Amino acid sequence: MRSSRTLQLLKHVVCVTALALSLSSPGSAQSMPVPTGAQAELVAKLAGFDRNFAARAGNKAVIILAAVPGDADSMSAALEMKAAFARLPTVGNLPHEELVVTQANPSSLADLVRTKHAAIVYLGPGFEKQIPAIRDALSSLDVLSVGAIPSYVPAGIVLGFDLVSGRPKLLIHVVQARKQKVAFPASVLSLMKVYP
Amino acid sequence: MKLRHTVAGWVLVAGCFNLVAVRSARAEDTSALEGLLSEPIVSSASKQAEDASSAPALSTSLTAEDLRRYGIRTLAEAIDFLSIAVSTSDNLNGGEVGARGVLLTGDHGSHFLVMVDGYAVNDPLRGGSTLGVGAGTPIELIDHIELIVGPGSVLYGSNAMFGLVNVVTKRAKDYDGVHVIAESALPISMRAAAGAGTTFTLFGQAGELTTQLEYYKQKGPDLFFDVENTGVDRFTGRPGRNSRDGDQTGLWGGARAKNSLYAESPSALLRLALGNTELHLQASYYKHGSPTGTGDFDDPDTGDRETRASIGLNHRIAVSTLLDVSARAYATYYENKSAFVASRGVLCPFGTVTCNYVDSGKAHWIGLELQSSWDWFRDNRFVTILGADARQRSVASTSETRDIETGRSLYPAATGLDNSDVILAAYAQQTWSIASPVKLSGGARVDSDPRFKPVVTPRIAASWNPWANGTLKASYSTAFRAPSWDETDNSTSRRIQAEDLRPEKVQSVDVNLEHHVGAHRLIIGGFYSDWNNLVELAPLSDAEVRNAIRNGQTKVPFTPGIQLTQYRNTSNVTNYGLNTGFEGSLHSGFFLYGFTLTGAIANKRTGDSSTRLPVAPQIFGNARVAFVLGDQLPTLALATHFLGSRPADLSNGQFTHDPFARSQMELRLTLSGDAPFLKALSYRAMVNYAVADRGAYVVGPVTSSIPTQPTAQLNPIDRFRTTLGLQYAF
Numbered sequence: 064m065r066s067s068r069t070l071q072l073l074k075h076v077v078c079v080t081a082l083a084l085s086l087s088s089p090g091s092a093q094s095m096p097v098p099t100g101a102q103a104e105l106v107a108k109l110a111g112f113d114r115n116f117a118a119r120a121g122n123k124a125v126i127i128l129a130a131v132p133g134d135a136d137s138m139s140a141a142l143e144m145k146a147a148f149a150r151l152p153t154v155g156n157l158p159h160e161e162l163v164v165t166q167a168n169p170s171s172l173a174d175l176v177r178t179k180h181a182a183i184v185y186l187g188p189g190f191e192k193q194i195p196a197i198r199d200a201l202s203s204l205d206v207l208s209v210g211a212i213p214s215y216v217p218a219g220i221v222l223g224f225d226l227v228s229g230r231p232k233l234l235i236h237v238v239q240a241r242k243q244k245v246a247f248p249a250s251v252l253s254l255m256k257v258y259p
Numbered sequence: 260m261k262l263r264h265t266v267a268g269w270v271l272v273a274g275c276f277n278l279v280a281v282r283s284a285r286a287e288d289t290s291a292l293e294g295l296l297s298e299p300i301v302s303s304a305s306k307q308a309e310d311a312s313s314a315p316a317l318s319t320s321l322t323a324e325d326l327r328r329y330g331i332r333t334l335a336e337a338i339d340f341l342s343i344a345v346s347t348s349d350n351l352n353g354g355e356v357g358a359r360g361v362l363l364t365g366d367h368g369s370h371f372l373v374m375v376d377g378y379a380v381n382d383p384l385r386g387g388s389t390l391g392v393g394a395g396t397p398i399e400l401i402d403h404i405e406l407i408v409g410p411g412s413v414l415y416g417s418n419a420m421f422g423l424v425n426v427v428t429k430r431a432k433d434y435d436g437v438h439v440i441a442e443s444a445l446p447i448s449m450r451a452a453a454g455a456g457t458t459f460t461l462f463g464q465a466g467e468l469t470t471q472l473e474y475y476k477q478k479g480p481d482l483f484f485d486v487e488n489t490g491v492d493r494f495t496g497r498p499g500r501n502s503r504d505g506d507q508t509g510l511w512g513g514a515r516a517k518n519s520l521y522a523e524s525p526s527a528l529l530r531l532a533l534g535n536t537e538l539h540l541q542a543s544y545y546k547h548g549s550p551t552g553t554g555d556f557d558d559p560d561t562g563d564r565e566t567r568a569s570i571g572l573n574h575r576i577a578v579s580t581l582l583d584v585s586a587r588a589y590a591t592y593y594e595n596k597s598a599f600v601a602s603r604g605v606l607c608p609f610g611t612v613t614c615n616y617v618d619s620g621k622a623h624w625i626g627l628e629l630q631s632s633w634d635w636f637r638d639n640r641f642v643t644i645l646g647a648d649a650r651q652r653s654v655a656s657t658s659e660t661r662d663i664e665t666g667r668s669l670y671p672a673a674t675g676l677d678n679s680d681v682i683l684a685a686y687a688q689q690t691w692s693i694a695s696p697v698k699l700s701g702g703a704r705v706d707s708d709p710r711f712k713p714v715v716t717p718r719i720a721a722s723w724n725p726w727a728n729g730t731l732k733a734s735y736s737t738a739f740r741a742p743s744w745d746e747t748d749n750s751t752s753r754r755i756q757a758e759d760l761r762p763e764k765v766q767s768v769d770v771n772l773e774h775h776v777g778a779h780r781l782i783i784g785g786f787y788s789d790w791n792n793l794v795e796l797a798p799l800s801d802a803e804v805r806n807a808i809r810n811g812q813t814k815v816p817f818t819p820g821i822q823l824t825q826y827r828n829t830s831n832v833t834n835y836g837l838n839t840g841f842e843g844s845l846h847s848g849f850f851l852y853g854f855t856l857t858g859a860i861a862n863k864r865t866g867d868s869s870t871r872l873p874v875a876p877q878i879f880g881n882a883r884v885a886f887v888l889g890d891q892l893p894t895l896a897l898a899t900h901f902l903g904s905r906p907a908d909l910s911n912g913q914f915t916h917d918p919f920a921r922s923q924m925e926l927r928l929t930l931s932g933d934a935p936f937l938k939a940l941s942y943r944a945m946v947n948y949a950v951a952d953r954g955a956y957v958v959g960p961v962t963s964s965i966p967t968q969p970t971a972q973l974n975p976i977d978r979f980r981t982t983l984g985l986q987y988a989f
Contacts, residue, residue, distance in 0.1 A: 094535070094575075098300060098308045099639060108292050135577035139637065142580060146638030150695045191465070213432070214465075227433060228322035229299050229403030250289050253847060254296060 095140060095188060095211045096226035103147035105224065105231065106183065106209055110155025114246040117157065119205050120182035124159040127181045129172060131189035132165040140187035140211050154183070169193055173200035185209045186220060194218040198239060205244045217258045221245050225256070232256055290777030294728070297778045297844070303374075303405045303425040305688060305700060306414055306630070306644060312730040312773040315700040315720030316411065316422070317784055317838070319343050321404040323429065328851075328885050329898040330929030330945035330982065332442070332450075334373075334426065335390040337404055339881065339900040340927065343782065343840040343855040344408045345421070346879045346902065347390060350956045351482075351520070351974055352549045353563070354391045355874070358408055358421035359786060360859025361834050362875035364908045364956075365796065370740060370763075372411065372419035375426045376530065376539050378571040381418050382593040383652050384622035385743045390424075395526035395543025395567060397452055397471040399440055399986065402429040409786065410738030410767050412716035413702045416648070416684050417741040420765050420790075428530055431456035431467035438471075442984030447479035448522075450984075464534035470527070477522040482975040484556070486513030487959045490967035494604030495611070501960065502555045503602055503613040503663060509967070511556045511960050518559040519550035539571040551958035551974055554601035560615065560663070566594040583632040590625040600663060603960065605822075608669055615663040618751055619656060620676070622744070626650030644688040644702075653679035654744040658751040673750050683707045696724035706739070710747055711762050714739045729774045737766045742794050746826040754796070755812040757826040765790045779843030790832035793863075797827045830865040832872060840880075849887055851896075856880035873910050874920075874955045878903035893932035900925055907955050907973055913963035918971040920955035939989055945982040952976050 095102075110116045110124065126148060130141040145161045148154065162179060166172045176184050188211050190197065198219025201208050209222045216223035216234040221243055223234040233255040235247070247255075299311040299320035311318040321341045331337045335347040335354050345358045355364060356371050363370055367387030373380050375396055381388045389395075404426050411419035434456035442450045454471030489509045492499035498509025526543035548562040555561070568591070575585040596619045604610025630646040656676040660669045688702030703717040720734035740763040750756040771784035799807060804823050807813050813823060836859030844851045857879055861872040871877075885896035907918035931943035953973040961968040 098310075101295065101298070101300065101310065105292070105295055108295060112289075112292075135579045135583075139577060139580045139583075139634065142637040143634075143639045146636075146640060226300055227402070228324055229301065229320035229405065229427065230322065231296055231298070231300060233296065250847075251292065254289060254292060 094136065095224075096213065097224040097231045099140060099143035099147045100150075101231055102209075102211070102224055103144055103151060105233065106185075106222075107148070107151045107154040109222070109233070109247070109251070110157075110183065110207065112247050112251045113155065113207060114248070115205065115244050116155045116182060116207070119207075119244070120155065120157050121180065122157070124154045124157045124182045125179050126154065126159055126161045126183040126185060127172075127176060127179065128161055128163045128185045128187070129166050129190075130163065130187045132167055134187075134189040137187040137189035138165070141185070144185055144187075167193065169196040169200040172197060173204060176201065176204055176206050181206055183207045183209060185211070186215060187211050190215065194220060202239070202242045207245050208239075208243060234258065293778040293844070293847075294775050297780065298775070299403075299405075301405045301407070303377075303423060304407045304411075305690065307632075307642070307690070312775070313698055313722045313732070314407075315718065315722070315732070315734055316736065317344065317408040317769060317771055317782070319406045319408075319840075321406065323402055323433075326398055326401060326404075327943065328887075328894050328896045328929060328931055329883055330896070330927050330931070330943060330947075332398060332444075332982070333391050334394050334396065334404070334424065338390065338406070338424075339925070340883065340898040341853070341881065342406050344838045344857045345406060346857075346876065346900070348874055348902075348956075349391075349954060349974075349976075351551050351954075351958075353389055353393065353547060356390055356421070357875050359788070359834060359838065359857060360836055360861040360875050360877055361421070361788070361790065361832060361872060363793065363872075364874045369418055369743070370420040372415055372423040373426075374423065375528070375541060376428055376537075376571075377425060377573075377587075378539055378541075378569060378589055379415075379418075379591075380541075380567070380569070382565075382567065382595070382622065383591055383624045384593055384595060384620045384654055384656070385745050386418050386740065389545065389565070392448075392475055392477065392522055393524045393543065393545030393547065393565065395524065395528070395541060395545070396426050396428075397454065397473045397526070397528060399438060399452065400428050400434065400454060400469065400471045400528060402427045402433060409734070409769055410716070410718075410736040410765050410788075412706075412714075412738035413704050413718035413736065414644075414646070414686055414688060416704060416706050416716075417739060417762075420738045420740050420763065428528065429456065429469055431458045431469050434469050436988050438986060438988045440473075440984065440986045442982065444477075444980050444982045447980075448475065448477035450475045461533055466531070466533040468529070468531050470529040472527045473525065475522070475524045475526075477520075479517075479520055480977040480980075481515040481517045482520060482550070482977065483515050484512035484550070484958065484975065485972050487511045487961045487972060488967040489603060489960050490965055492604040492610045494609050499603035499605070499610055500555075500613075501603065503558065503600065505555075505602075507610075512972070514557070516550045516557040519548040519557045519561060521559070521562075522547040535575045537571075537573045539573070540569070542568040549599075551956060552599060553960045553962060554599050554606065555613070556959075558600040560598050561600045563595065563597045566592075568592045580637045581634060583634070585630050585632075587628040587630075588626070589628075590623065592623045593621070595620045612669070613663045614669060615661050616658075616752060617661065618658045620654065620745065621656070622652065622654040624650050624652035640692045642690050644686075644690075646686045648684040648686075649681065650683075651679070651681050656745065656749055658749075660752050670752050673752060676744055676749050678744055678748060680709045682709075698722045706741070708741050708762075711741065714741070714762055714764075728776060729772070731770075731772050733768075733770045735766070735768050737764065739764045740794075742826065746794055750813070752813070753822065754824045754826075755799070755807045760794060760826060761792045761828050763790070763792050763794055763828075777843070778845075779841065781839075781841040783837070783839045785837050786835060788832075788834040790834065792828040793830045793832060794826055795829045796824045797829050799823045799825060830863050832861055832863050834859060834861040836860055836877075851885040851887065852883065854880070854882045870911060871906055873906045873908050876902040876905045890933070891935065893930050896929045896931070898927045898929070905955050907957050907971065909957040909962055909971060913957075914971045915964045915969050918957060918973055920953060920973060921951045923954075923976075924950040926950075939987055941986045941988075943984045945984075947980045947982070949976050949978045952978055 210220035304314035369386035452473040607614035686704035722732035767788040840855035842853035881900035934940040
């Protein structure tokens with residue numbers, strides 16, 4: 064008797080939960096495969112291999128961490144990246160400063176990169192649909208664009224991360240890298256999955 | 260003195276490692292970057308993605324590339340050839356698994372929690388798991404395997420006593436297109452499979468589908484079993500029969516087993532994702548013979564048939580930067596039928612007919628797990644995970660004994676199981692990155708099962724980076740295993756129902772040091788574990804048998820000398836030891852290497868006596884090297900795993916001389932790559948050789964010394980085997 068009452072209760076819990084989840088607003092369609100701590104370490108290390116990074120950054124590397132307005136996943140990624148960078152003494156062997164922005168407009172994002180003299184712009188989850196426009200807006204700028212989601216890279220973001228066989232994998236869009244004056248040596252490119 | 264030598268040995272190993280690593284680092288500017296890229300990311304230890312080196316347990320991740328290049332065909336082989344501190348043991352009956360010097364023979368794999376994409380595959384009837392060919396997880400679809408060694412009930416509940424294995428399947432982008440696979444261990448087995456992966460957009464959301472269907476069939480190897488003389492059957496007064504249509508010779512074996520070494524296993528796995536929702540479907544059937552038992556020799560009907568089907572649905576919502584919520588609904592169906600054919604009088608009434616003991620069981624569970632993750636400072640520094648799991652489960656079983664020729668029931672059928680209940684659990688975990696080099700983690704889980712008092716399993720862990728690229732971590736962790744319904748409430752013709760069975764528990768203290776230089780990673784660790792209330796199938800004394808029959812605990816009529824058993828909390832185990840491993844790559848991945856070694860002591864205490872745990876090796880490990888020659892050229896790899904000598908399963912005074920299994924070393928040479936003129940076609944060819952010809956299990960009808968057969972026979976090993984596999988992708 065008691066068991067059947069508990070079973071009934073369990074069924075109610077299942078139904079209510081299913082309803083609540085189906086009515087809730089979806090977050091970003093894709094989540095980050097690589098934890099932010101590992102992403103920040105990789106960016107900090109890779110920036111040192113970029114031949115134009117020191118000239119681009121000047122005395123201090125400014126890093127823009129962009130999130131989609133109203134997207135909790137995206138904002139969480141930006142805030143976590145800010146904290147992860149804060150734990151690193153240098154990025155590309157330079158002191159650094161992070162700036163979290165909520166920005167959905169590609170041209171405004173490009174303006175911000177220009178005015179802040181940003182060396183790196185990091186895009187959190189949620190930008191999937193804007194990536195082609197962001198690629199075009201950043202094409203004429205001297206900046207390393209980094210994406211949290213693997214699918215950003217084939218669409219035109221210079222650098223990205225994936226998790227393959229439980230290990231981080233670097234992705235690079237070489238044509239876009241050339242346009243944005245990002246130049247890695249062949250020894251680094253050999254460690255990356257290269258998108259032409 | 261011994262301790263001083265051991266410490267000196269470890270220092271020497273660490274020194275050599277640093278020397279090799281530093282020389283390599285100097286030669287390659289990108290070595291630090293390679294180091295970051297070679298660091299495994301695991302998510303099973305604390306339900307959060309994190310570096311393996313800072314996870315709150317000894318964690319390793321086995322890659323899909325390694326599975327392919329080292330010729331791995333099953334999860335059991337992946338563990339043996341590639342993992343640290345865990346090893347399996349082939350008993351010709353589905354296999355067994357142990358860790359850090361503890362292996363509990365006969366446990367059906369119920370002390371290891373096995374998951375596929377986070378869904379437990381341990382069956383709801385016995386809590387068992389299969390890591391061999393019947394696992395139903397296609398090897399080509401595996402992206403990586405996370406192995407968390409040590410007690411892990413804090414987030415996962417029952418069964419995670421040795422640790423847990425989480426098989427993570429490939430995303431569609433890594434298994435794009437259609438794949439057709441054929442592989443054969445010549446000439447005894449054939450595996451044919453077809454899989455596919457694709458991405459799509461539906462309702463404006465990104466989706467993906469991966470799936471594989473597989474069929475495996477094995478006939479053989481026709482292993483030779485030495486003859487055993489069972490002597491005069493006390494019921495007939497003549498030598499017993501050891502086959503259903505054989506003469507009364509008293510002889511078992513003395514021939515190749517041509518009918519009882521077989522397996523068949525169709526299976527399917529599908530994963531469908533849309534946005535933040537994932538659907539997981541898995542089904543398998545596993546039929547295999549059991550040639551080593553005490554019944555008739557080489558009888559094809561002695562064996563097991565298992566059917567598993569599971570469905571899981573997972574949805575995750577990022578509510579805000581503070582809160583992340585996920586819900587996971589799951590259901591599993593399991594069916595098992597095992598048959599045991601015997602003709603001797605001591606096993607079958609009067610020795611004049613042949614008995615077929617058939618145990619059947621069905622079980623299912625359906626449950627819902629809700630989990631919330633609270634990132635209090637929005638920077639992943641102070642995160643609380645709260646979760647709850649509710650599960651309804653049902654089990655049913657029957658046990659009967661029939662004359663195999665006429666189908667007539669020989670004993671009244673045992674009552675069997677017909678139970679259902681609801682089990683509830685709640686867990687909490689707090690992680691705190693105090694400062695850059697220090698990370699703390701603490702948590703506890705409460706599991707409520709109507710059969711027992713609630714069980715609380717806490718874990719605390721700390722990791723510290725005392726120097727660059729070095730991590731020192733320590734943990735105290737606990738786990739339990741709720742005895743299965745079969746153990747607590749079931750009885751069969753030869754087993755009476757258990758009384759007051761309690762959950763098994765283990766607590767462990769672990770200290771691990773990890774250091775990496777470039778792409779080279781070294782792990783050195785030590786552990787001390789205390790296992791309590793271990794459940795075993797205990798033989799009843801003659802007086803207990805008489806009482807059981809008198810009290811109606813068995814339907815078996817009284818027969819002098821009859822053997823009855825009962826599940827009991829019989830023993831405790833003290834377990835301690837060291838494990839080490841190092842792995843890495845040189846020349847940008849041209850040369851890969853890996854090595855692990857575990858030395859462990861496990862003493863089983865029953866009453867006042869203390870004995871070495873049988874079957875479990877005190878020293879074991881593996882080593883591997885691979886030459887990755889390039890895109891157009893094949894990869895050549897050599898892997899080996901080794902086990903020290905160990906007592907056989909029946910080595911507690913049953914025989915005049917306790918049987919011991921010799922040290923074993925298994926070598927596997929693999930050649931793999933893409934076909935030269937057909938890029939879509941890839942191949943791998945393996946040659947396997949085992950040095951020792953016997954395992955650690957006593958086989959045949961003689962389970963203790965008798966005048967006609969004073970010594971034990973250990974299970975034969977298939978020593979040499981060649982395997983060829985082809986995969987076509989389009």
